[in-house]
Amino acid sequence: MITLDLIKxxxxxxxxxxxxxxIDGLGGAVHPSVGKTELEVANHPNLxxxxxxxxxxxxxxxxxxxxxxxxxxxxxxxxxxxxKYMIGRGILEVLGLGMELQxxxxxxxxxxxxxxxxxxxxxxxxxxxxxxxxxxxxDKIQKSVKKxxxxxxxxxxxxxxxxxxxxxxxKLVETITENDPHxxxxxxxxxxxxxxxxxxxxxxxxxxxxxxxxxxxxxxxPKANYVLLRGFAKYPNIPKMQExxxxxxxxxxxxxMYKGIAKVVGMEVIDGCETIEDxxxxxxxxxxxxxxxxxxxxxxxxxxxxxGNFEGKVKKIEEIDKFIPQILALQPDVLVITGDHSTPAxxxxxxxxxxxxxxxxxxxxxxxxxxxxxxxxxxxxxGMLGHIYMTKIILLSMAYAFKLDKYGA
Amino acid sequence: MITLDLIKxxxxxxxxxxxxxxIDGLGGAVHPSVGKTELEVANHPNLxxxxxxxxxxxxxxxxxxxxxxxxxxxxxxxxxxxxKYMIGRGILEVLGLGMELQxxxxxxxxxxxxxxxxxxxxxxxxxxxxxxxxxxxxDKIQKSVKKxxxxxxxxxxxxxxxxxxxxxxxKLVETITENDPHxxxxxxxxxxxxxxxxxxxxxxxxxxxxxxxxxxxxxxxPKANYVLLRGFAKYPNIPKMQExxxxxxxxxxxxxMYKGIAKVVGMEVIDGCETIEDxxxxxxxxxxxxxxxxxxxxxxxxxxxxxGNFEGKVKKIEEIDKFIPQILALQPDVLVITGDHSTPAxxxxxxxxxxxxxxxxxxxxxxxxxxxxxxxxxxxxxGMLGHIYMTKIILLSMAYAFKLDKYGA
Numbered sequence: 001m002i003t004l005d006l007i008k009x010x011x012x013x014x015x016x017x018x019x020x021x022x023i024d025g026l027g028g029a030v031h032p033s034v035g036k037t038e039l040e041v042a043n044h045p046n047l048x049x050x051x052x053x054x055x056x057x058x059x060x061x062x063x064x065x066x067x068x069x070x071x072x073x074x075x076x077x078x079x080x081x082x083x084k085y086m087i088g089r090g091i092l093e094v095l096g097l098g099m100e101l102q103x104x105x106x107x108x109x110x111x112x113x114x115x116x117x118x119x120x121x122x123x124x125x126x127x128x129x130x131x132x133x134x135x136x137x138x139d140k141i142q143k144s145v146k147k148x149x150x151x152x153x154x155x156x157x158x159x160x161x162x163x164x165x166x167x168x169x170x171k172l173v174e175t176i177t178e179n180d181p182h183x184x185x186x187x188x189x190x191x192x193x194x195x196x197x198x199x200x201x202x203x204x205x206x207x208x209x210x211x212x213x214x215x216x217x218x219x220x221x222p223k224a225n226y227v228l229l230r231g232f233a234k235y236p237n238i239p240k241m242q243e244x245x246x247x248x249x250x251x252x253x254x255x256x257m258y259k260g261i262a263k264v265v266g267m268e269v270i271d272g273c274e275t276i277e278d279x280x281x282x283x284x285x286x287x288x289x290x291x292x293x294x295x296x297x298x299x300x301x302x303x304x305x306x307x308g309n310f311e312g313k314v315k316k317i318e319e320i321d322k323f324i325p326q327i328l329a330l331q332p333d334v335l336v337i338t339g340d341h342s343t344p345a346x347x348x349x350x351x352x353x354x355x356x357x358x359x360x361x362x363x364x365x366x367x368x369x370x371x372x373x374x375x376x377x378x379x380x381x382x383g384m385l386g387h388i389y390m391t392k393i394i395l396l397s398m399a400y401a402f403k404l405d406k407y408g409a
Numbered sequence: 410m411i412t413l414d415l416i417k418x419x420x421x422x423x424x425x426x427x428x429x430x431x432i433d434g435l436g437g438a439v440h441p442s443v444g445k446t447e448l449e450v451a452n453h454p455n456l457x458x459x460x461x462x463x464x465x466x467x468x469x470x471x472x473x474x475x476x477x478x479x480x481x482x483x484x485x486x487x488x489x490x491x492x493k494y495m496i497g498r499g500i501l502e503v504l505g506l507g508m509e510l511q512x513x514x515x516x517x518x519x520x521x522x523x524x525x526x527x528x529x530x531x532x533x534x535x536x537x538x539x540x541x542x543x544x545x546x547x548d549k550i551q552k553s554v555k556k557x558x559x560x561x562x563x564x565x566x567x568x569x570x571x572x573x574x575x576x577x578x579x580k581l582v583e584t585i586t587e588n589d590p591h592x593x594x595x596x597x598x599x600x601x602x603x604x605x606x607x608x609x610x611x612x613x614x615x616x617x618x619x620x621x622x623x624x625x626x627x628x629x630x631p632k633a634n635y636v637l638l639r640g641f642a643k644y645p646n647i648p649k650m651q652e653x654x655x656x657x658x659x660x661x662x663x664x665x666m667y668k669g670i671a672k673v674v675g676m677e678v679i680d681g682c683e684t685i686e687d688x689x690x691x692x693x694x695x696x697x698x699x700x701x702x703x704x705x706x707x708x709x710x711x712x713x714x715x716x717g718n719f720e721g722k723v724k725k726i727e728e729i730d731k732f733i734p735q736i737l738a739l740q741p742d743v744l745v746i747t748g749d750h751s752t753p754a755x756x757x758x759x760x761x762x763x764x765x766x767x768x769x770x771x772x773x774x775x776x777x778x779x780x781x782x783x784x785x786x787x788x789x790x791x792g793m794l795g796h797i798y799m800t801k802i803i804l805l806s807m808a809y810a811f812k813l814d815k816y817g818a
Contacts, residue, residue: 064801065805068816069815070817092818093818
């Protein structure tokens with residue numbers, strides 16, 4: 001089996017440009033009331049025409065039957081085994097809120113909660129505290145609790161009762177328990193080390209001290225008088241794309257979480273895009289710069305799938321289709337169009353379905369013309385690329401960009 | 410790569426019912442004198458209609474070009490890597506004879522043999538002793554050799570000169586040699602430990618003592634005056650389906666070996682079925698019970714393939730096809746129809762050919778309609794499911810029954 005270490009020895013730096021258009025939740029499924037998938041119903045002539053001269057297939061993000069989160073899906077896209085490499089829950093939360101992560105960080109997610117006078121958790125969500133209240137309280141805590149001993153603390157409010165945070169210190173580890181009892185009518189747990197190391201003891205001590213200080217600050221709050229912390233996760237130790245693939249990658253995304261994941265694998269991240277139009281414009285702008293891997297993330301398809309909005313997802317695909325000529329006009333050497341996972345309207349959430357993937361190259365044809373007729377799950381399932389694990393896409397894109405040397409003599 | 414430990418963390422218990430119809434040796438191959446496969450010749454309208462609204466593909470039991478035995482085929486069906494997990498030869502023999510296995514058992518298979526006055530093996534099969542003779546001799550041995558030291562002995566006659574047996578004691582191990590010299594005109598080997606542990610020494614001592622006692626008992630037999638033992642195998646240490654998948658599985662089978670394999674992976678095993686009709690009736694009966702995984706094994710297709718009986722296998726497939734409406738009438742949530750391996754009449758035995766697999770779900774469509782037209786090897790090879798390793802089938806069936814949680818955030 002190929003490893004990142006082997007790829008390192010094969011990767012070649014050249015000036016060919018690879019573009020990855022990642023349409024989040026792209027894959028769909030047959031909706032019982034329609035009898036077709038979103039991609040089958042949508043009118044997307046540009047994608048269809050491109051598919052006719054591309055290598056088309058379907059990609060399995062993690063494994064058959066396994067529904068991936070955004071972390072595993074993206075890691076697979078960038079060629080990292082999503083079972084070997086994990087982005088912890090706390091890290092994703094912090095990334096999702098657009099917080100700046102550093103290599104020594106221990107991230108977590110938190111809830112405001114209500115405890116009674118005996119210290120029993122009576123509401124794990126503090127009555128679903130309004131977001132403005134969470135913003136006010138996080139601000140209050142952040143102002144008085146900047147450090148615990150020499151561990152820096154960074155907090156940010158999320159939606160409703162939720163927030164995320166970072167403990168910043170080189171000695172911190174993720175091998176500690178949570179204080180969240182997960183069921184109401186229980187007392188919060190004390191945070192204890194799950195392994196017997198000095199680092200774990202140090203981490204548990206710092207986190208317990210933090211909780212106790214926050215509890216003191218919140219003691220007069222009617223509802224949000226306690227915090228429950230979970231999902232402790234260290235900054236993931238993932239080899240950078242520069243190192244593995246000798247690429248100079250750049251990420252164009254609207255949502256913080258995807259920018260964050262891109263940063264974790266070593267991409268330069270571009271801010272300031274709000275719409276797909278912004279993103280395409282930014283891609284064009286950056287095309288003269290010395291990047292050779294462009295990751296462009298489109299979120300809306302996933303959100304519409306999650307909402308179960310079949311028609312909305314169809315419309316969004318049609319909207320995305322209109323941008324294809326602008327992308328081709330940039331004359332990328334290799335263009336990949338795929339998703340990080342499927343989000344069919346019928347499952348109202350991420351699903352295990354394979355994701356259509358198209359690989360097009362300007363330099364040499366990637367496939368026999370008209371092997372497929374349309375950009376759909378059914379056609380791509382019988383495409384020349386076949387059914388592949390998602391981690392293989394980047395290798396193929398590099399091959400078509402002549403960025404992989406011969407293996408062995 | 411996905412592991413059983415990871416699956417454990419994703420498995421969700423719910424009341425959706427998965428049915429696995431395992432048609433033994435289902436896959437065929439083109440017969441030179443017919444120009445078609447068994448499935449292509451057979452008239453099976455119910456399977457064809459079901460295939461039109463199912464996810465269809467072909468499954469590779471162990472690996473490309475590898476012909477699996479029944480053990481590996483079934484382990485793969487139930488999601489166990491058939492290379493990592495093995496059911497030893499002695500265990501399969503014992504299961505095939507319908508013997509009751511316990512967790513401490515060391516199983517083996519044996520032959521009656523003829524030795525001359527110098528102790529040289531002159532006939533490894535004692536002139537292919539008639540089965541009745543084997544039954545008589547096993548009865549005689551069993552009556553006088555119930556125990557060696559405190560190791561319990563259980564024996565059962567097989568066909569002709571063959572028998573199987575169990576040594577029952579917690580200290581026994583399989584790391585010992587065999588006494589079978591495998592070639593005639595040699596003396597039987599002494600059984601010795603293959604590793605230097607107390608348990609292996611103990612096991613070798615017990616088995617040598619057993620052989621010596623049996624030799625004494627048989628000394629006046631004209632032909633069957635000795636026993637050759639091989640295939641020593643411990644009860645396999647395979648995690649149970651309840652533990653890995655949180656399933657409550659039940660097995661419906663006619664033949665002891667398949668009941669035995671099902672028991673090894675934790676299934677409850679139903680006795681009393683003699684025909685396919687019995688099995689389907691039993692399935693219906695059990696459908697109101699709180700099982701959520703029904704394994705139904707149909708043997709005859711394999712036997713006919715082994716006999717090289719192309720026409721017989723065709724007829725059997727047509728017979729099985731008639732039961733499909735009864736199975737669908739039970740309204741399973743997910744229905745899988747496949748085999749544990751192929752047994753083409755042309756190879757007169759198990760073969761390496763991929764096995765057609767169909768996954769149908771009542772809850773959400775599994776595929777675009779009419780992706781395949783018929784239930785055949787050719788059509789399924791181009792089905793939307795593609796070519797998959799057999800271990801993946803159970804994961805997909807669980808996904809369609811919403812029994813797998815999202816992996817990662």
